[in-house]
Amino acid sequence: MYDVAVIPGDGIGNEVVEAVEPLLVDVADAHGVSIETTWFDWGSQRYLDEGALMPDDGLDRLEDFDAILLGAVGHPDVPDHVTLRGLRLPITKGFQQHVCKRPAYLFEGVRSPLRGYEGGDIDFVVYRQNTEGEYADVGGREHRGFDNEVAVQASVFTREGTEKLLRPAFEAASERSGHLTNVTKSNAQAHGMVFWDDMVAEVSEDYPDVEVERLLVDAASMDMVRRPDEFDVLVASNLFGDILTDIGGGVMGSLGLAPSTNIDPDGTYPSMFEPVHGSAFDIMGEGIANPLGTVLSASLMFEHLGEDAVAEALWAGVAEQLADADAPRTADIGGSARTVAVTDDLRDRLV
């Protein structure tokens, strides 16, 4: 039995999680795996009502769960940095979820905005540093007189935070094609990024079978548009991983399909799983959000828990549904189905 903490969060986060959770319970059950979910109504509404997105002892309350399933966090009435600092950052940092692993896969039946790409052509995974770097939240403003004249934003890269990301990425590259793309900006950022490159060189010595290619982030972003099929495993800093995985969501046809994981590679703390998309207040309440990013994130959650049969069933169910031209699909991928129609159809296929 697995205890899963469920934080639907804001906006369509609620809609996708509410539709997906019962499906997960049923699919797991069909494979003899039992999960129990505990729901937390944390998020921006709590901030607006009570002044904090989660309680002070939030991490203590989550610590004993086997995994966390998150919807989305973000609210038009709350500054973005307040939401980020109030929930996701404390969890990812506090639980040492150094690894944000995000696969990008073009499913058969989904139209990429890129000419000439068919299902299966695009299949890469980004390992994004998830606890530090450009998100270190270090900096400030210099006041000269009464004007704000200068602002400093510092990125912090540590040996531990970098290495904890790199080892799983090299492991993955070693198991996949033996090729790893290190995305960096060492020309312009000779302090942080050259340190990063040095760490990559150091860790790569333990993986002589992995060939490392270095690509500057500008070139890598362009290559996502020109030759995404040539990527396999990428490693990137927090910010660069953020950018690359959104482009990845674009080329795989919709951000609504993109899954994400926040993994403590040491397994000391629970890891967290969530779709890449945000809270999308523009379509909130309409019941038309794509639940598949959440389903795929849950697939990665079961993989992380060692329940490969459930993980594979969920992933295969999504692939089968997308390949089926008659199956319901949401507006972001060219259909007009409702969120629950998609999860109901998946249940019919999988349970």
Added chain:
Amino acid sequence: MYDVAVIPGDGIGNEVVEAVEPLLVDVADAHGVSIETTWFDWGSQRYLDEGALMPDDGLDRLEDFDAILLGAVGHPDVPDHVTLRGLRLPITKGFQQHVCKRPAYLFEGVRSPLRGYEGGDIDFVVYRQNTEGEYADVGGREHRGFDNEVAVQASVFTREGTEKLLRPAFEAASERSGHLTNVTKSNAQAHGMVFWDDMVAEVSEDYPDVEVERLLVDAASMDMVRRPDEFDVLVASNLFGDILTDIGGGVMGSLGLAPSTNIDPDGTYPSMFEPVHGSAFDIMGEGIANPLGTVLSASLMFEHLGEDAVAEALWAGVAEQLADADAPRTADIGGSARTVAVTDDLRDRLV
């Protein structure tokens, strides 16, 4: 008469500048405009031979020119941050070229990698901060014992550097569609980027006719793939502008077509014009590099000098050539012509 400093730089920088310079002289002459060029063999080879990319008094030597035409800088045997710090940074910072204006335009006859886009559909311009931000080159490593444990890279945003970019961008937005997209990452970078947003809000008060949309850099990067036709004027930090304009180069069919400018908005110092592409050592010496990025950059140079007839002739010549299926084109845009065949054809059209 205009005095133009020409720095071909490294790799294909030499090939494109050598092919384009005589064309510029002739086209200008045909419009009664005379330019005199002075060549500087600065770049990575000089660094390898003499230990510096340019002489100590490099800026003094350039200061009295009306404009600078740069090819490309970068060499496989020289670390990227050495080339950057040795030439481009001193020039852009020293000459207060706060504004990097980069149009992205999908020409008729060029195939975008994006489905369904035809010539003219994509037409936006990125105003990139060019003197500070993430390129401030501030930071260091903390040594603990004999290991490098921590590296810090600081981005620095100043009122002056930000405002000197924003005003020309708002001017451009006001002349174009009245719409400006501010690309930021204020959720994760609450010090530097919130300062940036505050500056945008402050400057926007002077441009009540311009509607400002804020977009996070990850979403903006994805939108470049999904809806690039909806962008018009974008403002972005140094790093974000770098990334967005490379994606822009991708969606306009080839980075080989992308022009760039480094402008001192006060006109105290010479401004610098260069193609966005790099030195491309993989094709160096083959004479097959696309010269059109340099031609378009030169067009922007003449626009900056107030010679609109020359600027328009060059831009229109490129557009006409690309729309002509029988005209020579280089490999990056689907042809097999040599660099000089492209500039010769342009001369036939324009002189």
